[in-house]
Amino acid sequence: MPQQISDDEWRRLLQTRATRPEAVAEAYAQRRRPAGLLSDDGTIFLVAADHPARGSLASGTDAMAMANRRGLLERLMTALSRPGVDGVLGSPDIVEELLLLGALEGRVVVGSMNRGGLDGAAWTMDDRFTGYDAASIKACRLEGGKMLLRIDDEDAGTAPTIHACARAVTELAQHKLMAMIEPLPYHRDTSGFLVLRKDTASLARAVTVASALGTTSAYTWLKMPSCDEPEVVYGATSLPCVVLGGVPGPDPEADLASWGRTLCQDSVRGLVVGRTLLYPPDGDVARAVDAAAALLARASRAT
Template identity: 75%
Template sequence: MPTLITDEQWRSLLATRVHRPEAVIEAYADRRRPASLLNEQGSMFLVAADHPARGSLGTGGDPLAMADRRSLLERLVVALANPQVNGVLGSPDVIEELLLLGVLDDKVVIGSMNRGGLDGATWTMDDRFTGYDAEAVRRYRLEGGKMLLRIDDDDAGTAPTLEACARAVSELAEHGLMAMVEPLPYATGADGTRALVKDSAALARAATIASALGTTSSRTWLKMPSCDDPEVVFGATTLPCVVLGGVPGPDPAADLASWGRTLLQPVVRGLVVGRALLYPPDGDVAGAVAAAARVLESSAGPELVA
């Protein structure tokens, strides 16, 4: 992949971090906000970059792929250059670096709120809020906040996460801001390992739980994985939904086909994808993003375009 952040830009970014910390707050204030949450096709297409905040750095067989911050930022710059990609979802550090690089004008920015359940930790299900809070999302003029809600019936740590997410949904709604909830059913194996459960019953149940969080669902969107029976899963809610990319599979074409089937559901309004597009097997980030954009555009029907 070609270098898109010049050495001069990189040195300037590092120097700003040291000498002008106030530039971050200025960049938040100066960002030109988008007119809509949706792109010109009536869809939402975001790239996700909050994985490092949870210590999840591996993809494509490289356990440290996302640890190279300059490479991650360059990949994000490439993705955001596609006009159909209308925004980004990220933790505060990544969002602020993109702001300082000047690539977030007119883009939807969703702040990641709870990244405390570190990848690989014995207490990984304790998804505490360690990033943006609702007041910061408002103060920094973001379009919304995203929260992870992993639901494991055998882990009591799910309960405080439910409560914290409900509070965040309510607070964001009071500010007139989107709450993007990512409800994922998990199961604990006999050896203590936890795995995402992707059967339709578990996903539909997770959707109904997330839909009811907070004092109002008026500003809530759901971020859900593609699945084999999308009619059942996405028929469980009237809330607008986006399809998450998840862990990249060995066949990018299969991932695209799976997203495409799910995008046909009337409540589904777009894609939020991270590693699968930022770290494609062939290294062609622009090509991977363009392919996903074509799938999203081809899936847009009369229900999708306002």
């Protein structure tokens, strides 16, 4: 079962939110930061929790899974308490709640930047920056910023998103902060539904486009899915990469196997996984997280 937030802790959080907004800035300023992005093993394992900010609340068959904020925070705190987990990737609201609950001491925190391309919206590919910006990531003492870059050659909304991501990469680099880009190629099927392109050529092309964004790539990381030919896709860049969890599948073992093949690539440094670990089919968050951490550890030893 997820780690419980007691009724008293929940009431204190709600009270602080309502009466002491300055407590958020205090929590940012007082957070003990990690020594670096990578663990002693040279890896990074983050739990992703920025889906609700884009209106994406479903996990598996539960369309409202991530709508329960107390439950989501409990699942996140469970994941963060497990050995091998280095930190969190989240939108400002979730990061601040975890800070107020004392769950981010010594943890890597990456702030989510563009969440304006709402899930299911007609303008979804025009993914506006509505979360953290480079200046606030620096001021809040976070370790970096993450941006989603969905690429659809037939959707003009892709162009302003590419431009905005390039600007964010430049601004983060000016502060010597990691810019984590998630470049994903898409197309619309005959019904107009967005479908992720999983073929090697499309994924490798997305890697090369994202790698070149901004005035420097010195601080750029890439967040990419596992794939059938990871040696080609991840061989398209020298930048450090992390493997994303993606949409949870019905078989957690199959997800793990897919991640494992990709984690063995030389450029891959770790995992960034959200719903797949936070909402496993059997409800055991700790076990799901531990299995992913063990997989990453094995891949690290093998490379």
